Amino acid sequence: MPNNSTITVFVLLGLTQDPQKQRLVFFIFLVFYGGTVLGNTLIMVTIKFSRTLGSPMYFFLFYLSLVDFSFSTSIAPRLVVDSLSAKKIISYNECMTQLFALHLFGCMEIFVLILMAADRYIAICKPLRYPTIMRRQVCVILIVFAWMGSFTHATSQIVLLLNLPFCGPNLIDHYCCDVQPLLKLACADTYLINLMTVSNSGAICSTSFLILMISYIVILHSLRNHSAEGRKKALSTCTSHIIAVIISFIPCIFMYTRPPTTYPADKMVTVFYTIGTPFLNPLIYTLRNAEVKNAMRKLWSIKY
Template sequence: MNQNNVSEVSEFILLGLFPVKEVQLALFFLFIHFYCFILLGNILIILTIYLDYHLASPMYFFLANLSFLDICYCSVTLPKMLGDFLRQPKIISYGGCMCQLFFLHFLGAAEIFLLIAMAYDRYVAICKPLQYFHLVSGSVCCMLVGASWIGGFIHAIILVMLTHQLHFCGPNILDNFFCDVHQVIRLACADTHRVETLTFINNGLVILSSFILLLISYGILLMKLKTSTTLGRGKATSTCVTHIILIFVMFTPAIFLYTRPLVPLFIDKVVAVFLTVIFPLLNPVIYTMRNKEIKNSMKKLIEKYGLWITL
């Protein structure tokens, strides 16, 4: 067996968010509430879209898939982090670390590509309304969602292959609450310049190019809507603004973490919390607060099953 492919490190030690035990306990109760809200909020969105035939449109089909991805995405890091708040030391196996790295980037990239699919949906709805149900048919929607998952898989498997080929012989301490690709690479007992460059290019292509493409697309759509006199212009504008807000919420921390040189900064963990916890937390809030259709449908669903909460 090739020794270069065998890791002498069998586990990594995570330093977590904060070393003080009392603070960790407080964070445990805070983040477990966040996790429950993410799960319940996104499950409610999925059920609302599935049960209300008025929401049987491509836009809500993509939104339901986005909510499903959010549930999976936050579940990659949050359960492990919650458990680590209550134990010392915080240990993750080498295989668990590689799995966490893979699924985090797989699901994160899939969400990015799904946002591009949602931008395409809005482009056709606004610029080619008469061809909408032909260009965004059920089969096309399924193909776009499938392409998002495939694109995310390709992006993640490249990162894992680049990382797994490195030789790890110690140290094995990660100053984070999850296995982040940049920090894992820095622990390798080898010259990592080539791997760092390829990782930077891979992340840059996915994150920066998608961010610029989405901003240009929605900028064009907003200009088109500004000069439009068609019925429903206000609703279409509100939907585009919602998508733009979501883009900034997701891409700002991702750009900060993954499209700069691999130099650790003291705020990296704070930004990582925003990307892995706050972004999935804000997604259901943004859509339920800014979308009257889904908000009203949620209220009907809640009233039907006797759950009284204020949305």
């Protein structure tokens, strides 16, 4: 902690102060978290042990599920437990750790979605060079760089906050620790830090979303030269990816590309990309993907 801070713990106000609604929050988000763990674990196990899902697309999908699992685990368990707690107390160190995990896995999800889009672009637009470009070694190197970039981003967010003094009050009007709610409690001028946060997190979200949308427009445009069967298969895969990109990026852009103001909808928007997106991604990538569903059936039949 900074030497001039007097706050050692924070109190999370959560999604609601109503006892009846808190019990509802407990059951709803317990189900969401259970579904997230089950769905992403099932995808990771299927990809790991299936012989038919060895392409780079499923290599990146494995890491997307791993990130979704970790992302939700850094937020959801505390939200579930706090919904039944009288005092939602979180220590300074725990708060900073949660913030680091939030930005580490959130940024990693963005990078993995970019890698998946690049994989689809090369597979559809440059099919003859695809096996050469997307070799296993290349995929591993790309994932390592993605982790390094995510770690750098998360570290930069923590460094900005670790030097801020917190003198009171210690009430965080949120259900998790994030940059904007903490900046409101700092006993210092945070304008410059907020500007740096927007230029960092906001730039990553906005630029990545723009790159992804342009890449998928190019991919969809190139599908006109493919056969009807190939076009249908590629379109199904790209549609899944576009849906995942939209539900991941729109809330992120809303939260991190604006002045230091808070809105009543902030908590629900944060719920959508910290709890909802990790829950929905397994459904998007399995319900719309015949190869994954067939691999799950084969794996299930072998195991039982």
